[in-house]
Amino acid sequence: MEKKKTFTTRSKEETLRYGERLGENIHRPVTVLMYGDLGAGKTTFTQGLAKGLGITRVITSPTFTIMKMYRGRVPLVHIDAYRLEGVSQDLGFEEYLEEPDGVTVVEWPMFIEEYLPENALEITVTADEEGTRTWSVNAKGEAEEHLLKEWLG
Amino acid sequence: MNDEIILAIESSCDETACAILKNGEELLSNIVSSQINVHTEFGGVVPEVASRLHVENISYVISSALKEANVRMEDVDAITYTQGPGLIGSLHVGVLAAKTLGYVYHKPLVPVHHLAGHIYANEYIAPLRFPLLALVVSGGHTELVVMEDDFRFEIVGTTHDDAIGEAYDKVARVLGLGYPGGPKIDKLAKEGKPVYPLPKVHTENPLDFSFSGLKSAVIQSLGRIERKGEVLNTADMACSFQEAALLEIRDRIREAIEIYQPKHFVAAGGVAANSRLRELIREECEKHAEMTYTIPPMWCCTDNAAMIAKAGWHAYKLGVRGDLFDGPDPGLELESYDAGKENA
Numbered sequence: 001m002e003k004k005k006t007f008t009t010r011s012k013e014e015t016l017r018y019g020e021r022l023g024e025n026i027h028r029p030v031t032v033l034m035y036g037d038l039g040a041g042k043t044t045f046t047q048g049l050a051k052g053l054g055i056t057r058v059i060t061s062p063t064f065t066i067m068k069m070y071r072g073r074v075p076l077v078h079i080d081a082y083r084l085e086g087v088s089q090d091l092g093f094e095e096y097l098e099e100p101d102g103v104t105v106v107e108w109p110m111f112i113e114e115y116l117p118e119n120a121l122e123i124t125v126t127a128d129e130e131g132t133r134t135w136s137v138n139a140k141g142e143a144e145e146h147l148l149k150e151w152l153g
Numbered sequence: 154m155n156d157e158i159i160l161a162i163e164s165s166c167d168e169t170a171c172a173i174l175k176n177g178e179e180l181l182s183n184i185v186s187s188q189i190n191v192h193t194e195f196g197g198v199v200p201e202v203a204s205r206l207h208v209e210n211i212s213y214v215i216s217s218a219l220k221e222a223n224v225r226m227e228d229v230d231a232i233t234y235t236q237g238p239g240l241i242g243s244l245h246v247g248v249l250a251a252k253t254l255g256y257v258y259h260k261p262l263v264p265v266h267h268l269a270g271h272i273y274a275n276e277y278i279a280p281l282r283f284p285l286l287a288l289v290v291s292g293g294h295t296e297l298v299v300m301e302d303d304f305r306f307e308i309v310g311t312t313h314d315d316a317i318g319e320a321y322d323k324v325a326r327v328l329g330l331g332y333p334g335g336p337k338i339d340k341l342a343k344e345g346k347p348v349y350p351l352p353k354v355h356t357e358n359p360l361d362f363s364f365s366g367l368k369s370a371v372i373q374s375l376g377r378i379e380r381k382g383e384v385l386n387t388a389d390m391a392c393s394f395q396e397a398a399l400l401e402i403r404d405r406i407r408e409a410i411e412i413y414q415p416k417h418f419v420a421a422g423g424v425a426a427n428s429r430l431r432e433l434i435r436e437e438c439e440k441h442a443e444m445t446y447t448i449p450p451m452w453c454c455t456d457n458a459a460m461i462a463k464a465g466w467h468a469y470k471l472g473v474r475g476d477l478f479d480g481p482d483p484g485l486e487l488e489s490y491d492a493g494k495e496n497a
Contacts, residue, residue, distance in 0.1 A: 012366075047314075060314055064292040064316060067483070069484055
């Protein structure tokens with residue numbers, strides 16, 4: 001099975017749709033790691049994903065509180081490690097990374113590398129000068145590869 | 154009449170804090186274990202979110218608050234604490250401390266919503282008049298709240314993505330200004346002009362906010378300047394961003410005053426310390442002679458336990474009670490907290 005896929009989006013709406021389709025295809029616990037610069041569209045993508053999970057509440061950036069939780073068809077834990085650069089002990093939410101109950105999305109995962117599970121869907125986004133986003137997806141794990149196929153064909 | 158003493162604990166995010174309030178008015182002590190020096194030491198953004206740090210601080214802030222107030226635990230009438238929203242690990246420490254004290258000393262527990270605390274902090278400056286319109290702006294919040302009466306909250310506007318303080322911090326970072334970004338941009342903006350074009354935000358609900366697009370626009374604009382080999386005027390960019398962001402807030406306030414005709418407008422949260430925002434609020438509020446407005450001093454704006462004590466005092470008087478089975482609620486909603494009161 002293919003482990004890597006790439007797609008591009010040219011608007012916020014398109015990014016939301018790709019996220020939503022991923023969410024619709026999720027039926028078991030999974031960790032999604034989102035790599036990309038400030039303003040690349042990570043939170044926007046997660047908003048779409050949440051919609052696909054049947055979450056009706058507004059998904060806002062978790063940067064300040066580090067973690068936000070939402071109830072849906074599948075629960076969503078949205079973690080943003082942006083402010084954790086340099087922190088390396090006792091976060092108080094390790095269990096959400098070790099054994100996710102639903103979907104755990106992590107933005108800026110490089111700042112909590114030692115807590116990340118081996119199996120995950122890794123998504124890296126880059127924005128070019130016109131604002132076109134390129135999304136590279138890497139599936140680590142069998143279930144993740146299966147999910148990637150369901151999502152992007 | 155016997156004095157009524159409230160002990161308040163706040164640990165929803167970066168700060169561990171404890172305060173003692175007498176008879177709802179006299180703040181006897183207000184201890185905050187602020188770690189801002191740790192943040193700047195790492196050149197960025199290291200928060201005191203690690204639960205262990207809260208654990209280390211909590212006993213210290215509680216005993217310091219009691220000592221400074223010259224109050225014994227036996228004299229306390231109720232313990233109030235922030236139940237949410239916030240980071241679960243951080244909240245846990247404060248909630249557990251409150252419940253332990255409540256259990257050992259047989260004191261009633263009063264859970265409080267963090268935002269209610271921010272709004273009630275204004276009571277240290279002026280009595281609240283209803284209907285009231287509150288703007289809560291901080292690193293984690295951007296909200297317009299209408300209150301028809303004590304502890305009746307309606308969120309009429311909120312951000313769709315980033316909080317305003319977060320947008321400030323992130324823009325400051327890409328401009329190379331360091332942390333915390335709010336005061337740095339505020340200061341630098343005074344030396345600049347709003348010459349860089351940035352988009353105006355449109356939201357479906359005219360009272361809602363969105364700052365993510367503005368943040369991206371600043372980043373894209375910086376990229377363009379670099380590609381063209383132009384020289385960035387950092388002060389002008391700081392000013393352009395600040396004007397775009399704060400005029401958005403000003404417009405929402407204007408609209409909300411128009412719709413809700415409040416008797417009192419209050420500002421709250423750390424970003425309420427921004428000098429340009431204070432200026433814009435003053436200009437806007439001065440137009441409404443029949444409406445009073447409060448822009449609190451800095452100590453009232455940032456996270457502390459004094460504000461939880463104030464809100465907790467009212468909640469205590471209104472009969473709000475928690476019990477030993479209540480845990481922290483990281484996603485606690487202000488409006489459901491309000492409804493909780495009616496069941497109390």
